[in-house]
Each structure stands twice: as structure tokens, then as C-alpha cells.
Amino acid sequence: MKIIIDTKEKIAEMAADRYVRLLKEKPNAVLGGATGSTPLGLYAELSRRCKAGEISFKDAMSFNLDEYVGLDGTHDQSYRYFMNENLFNHIDIDINKTFVPSGIDTDSASDYDKAIQAAGGIDMQLLGIGNNGHIGFNEPGTPFGSETHVVELTESTRSANARFFESIDEVPTHAVTMGIKTVMNARSVILMAIGSAKAEIIKATIQGPVTEEVPASVLQLHPDVEFYIDYEAAALL
Numbered sequence: 001m002k003i004i005i006d007t008k009e010k011i012a013e014m015a016a017d018r019y020v021r022l023l024k025e026k027p028n029a030v031l032g033g034a035t036g037s038t039p040l041g042l043y044a045e046l047s048r049r050c051k052a053g054e055i056s057f058k059d060a061m062s063f064n065l066d067e068y069v070g071l072d073g074t075h076d077q078s079y080r081y082f083m084n085e086n087l088f089n090h091i092d093i094d095i096n097k098t099f100v101p102s103g104i105d106t107d108s109a110s111d112y113d114k115a116i117q118a119a120g121g122i123d124m125q126l127l128g129i130g131n132n133g134h135i136g137f138n139e140p141g142t143p144f145g146s147e148t149h150v151v152e153l154t155e156s157t158r159s160a161n162a163r164f165f166e167s168i169d170e171v172p173t174h175a176v177t178m179g180i181k182t183v184m185n186a187r188s189v190i191l192m193a194i195g196s197a198k199a200e201i202i203k204a205t206i207q208g209p210v211t212e213e214v215p216a217s218v219l220q221l222h223p224d225v226e227f228y229i230d231y232e233a234a235a236l237l
């Protein structure tokens with residue numbers, strides 16, 4: 001486990017350096033993407049570097065962690081829309097090689113793991129972390145053996161995400177998410193955390209017991225995991 005602590009600007013740059021190294025070594029790498037506020041600085045940096053010719057995604061593929069059930073990719077709160085707006089439209093990736101679980105055809109959830117395997121497996125999975133320790137939308141109590149599946153969102157997650165919707169009533173009640181096992185199968189994982197609201201859960205994730213009650217704590221068992229944490233989120237370590 002590697003832990004990098006710096007300002008939020010610097011961790012975004014250092015995480016971008018990690019992508020540069022990976023794509024130099026393996027231009028057709030399979031990337032695992034995340035949404036939320038945390039990766040926005042990283043995505044802006046990757047977009048900037050791609051425009052400057054410092055990195056290319058033209059042979060890469062990507063699989064996102066999760067999607068809200070009931071929202072199609074044209075909905076401005078869908079995670080497909082988020083990825084297009086914040087990353088894919090600004091880099092040279094082939095959009096046909098970017099995948100986000102379907103929030104509409106949820107019967108196909110288990111095919112997502114098969115598609116990842118058929119692509120050769122994820123080389124590097126990016127994660128944020130929920131205030132309750134969720135990764136993807138794997139809420140506390142999710143079995144470590146889980147694969148891509150539909151979940152009911154907790155009230156804590158729905159209220160944390162309500163800021164993006166007109167009201168909490170509009171926040172979907174369910175999501176489809178890669179499972180914990182899907183994430184752990186990635187050859188490498190980078191988790192980013194920003195801000196004091198994440199300080200307690202970052203301590204529990206890195207220094208607490210490995211327990212399904214703190215889904216991200218499973219990362220202690222991953223052979224190649226890096227945490228990129230800003231000073232505020234690292235305050236209790």
C-alpha cells in the first residue's frame with residue numbers, strides 16, 4: 001500500500017502522472033473510471049495533458065464503476081453524461097470503447113463483469129470513497145465476493161448526492177455498481193479522497209480492521225493500491 005498526502009491540486013497531478021506512466025507502458029490499458037466531485041481535478045489535468053500531447057488514450061478502454069438505475073445516458077445526472085462531459089469529450093479515447101453500466105437494462109448487470117474479463121481485466125481502477133466507506137455504490141455490509149449488481153442506496157448516500165439534483169426526492173433510490181470483487185480484481189487501484197468530511201472514513205479504511213462494514217477497508221488486502229489524499233482528508237492518520 002502506498003499513501004500519498006498533499007494538496008488537492010498536487011494529488012490530482014500525481015494521479016495524472018500515474019496515468020501517464022501506465023499508458024506509456026501499456027497504450028491499450030483498460031481503465032476503471034469513477035464519478036463524483038473527487039476526480040474532477042484529475043480529469044481536468046488529464047484533459048489538459050491530452051490536449052498538450054503529453055498523454056494519449058486512443059488505444060485505451062474504460063469501464064466505469066456505476067450508474068443510477070432509471071437514468072439513461074442523456075440525463076444530465078447520469079454517470080455516462082458526467083464522464084462524457086468531464087473527461088471523454090476532452091480526450092482522444094474512442095467513445096465506443098468507454099463503458100458505463102446500463103441504468104436502464106439492469107438485467108444485464110452480470111454481463112458487465114464478463115465484458116471486463118473479455119477486455120483482459122482492468123489495469124487500473126480509480127476510486128473515490130463515500131462518507132460511509134462505500135466504493136462504487138457498494139454500501140456497508142456488501143459482501144466482499146460481490147460482482148456487478150443492483151443496490152438500494154442508503155439515505156446517507158442519497159442525501160450526500162442530493163446536491164446535484166433539484167431535491168432529494170429526485171435522487172434515484174437504486175444504482176448498478178461493480179461489486180467489491182470486481183474492484184479487487186483490478187491489477188492496480190488508486191483511491192482519491194479530498195476534504196475533512198472524508199478524514200474519519202480514511203482513517204477507518206487504512207488503519208481500521210478489514211470489515212464489510214467499511215467496504216473500502218478491503219483495499220488493505222489489494223497487492224497494488226495507492227491512496228492519493230489531501231491534507232484535510234489525511235488529518236486523522
Ligand code: F6R
Pocket residue numbers: 033034035036037038039065066127128129130131134135136137
Ligand atoms: C462514483 C462512486 C462513488 C464516489 C463517492 C465519493 O462513481 O462510485 O463511490 O466515488 O461517493 O463521491 P465524491 O467524490 O463526490 O465525494
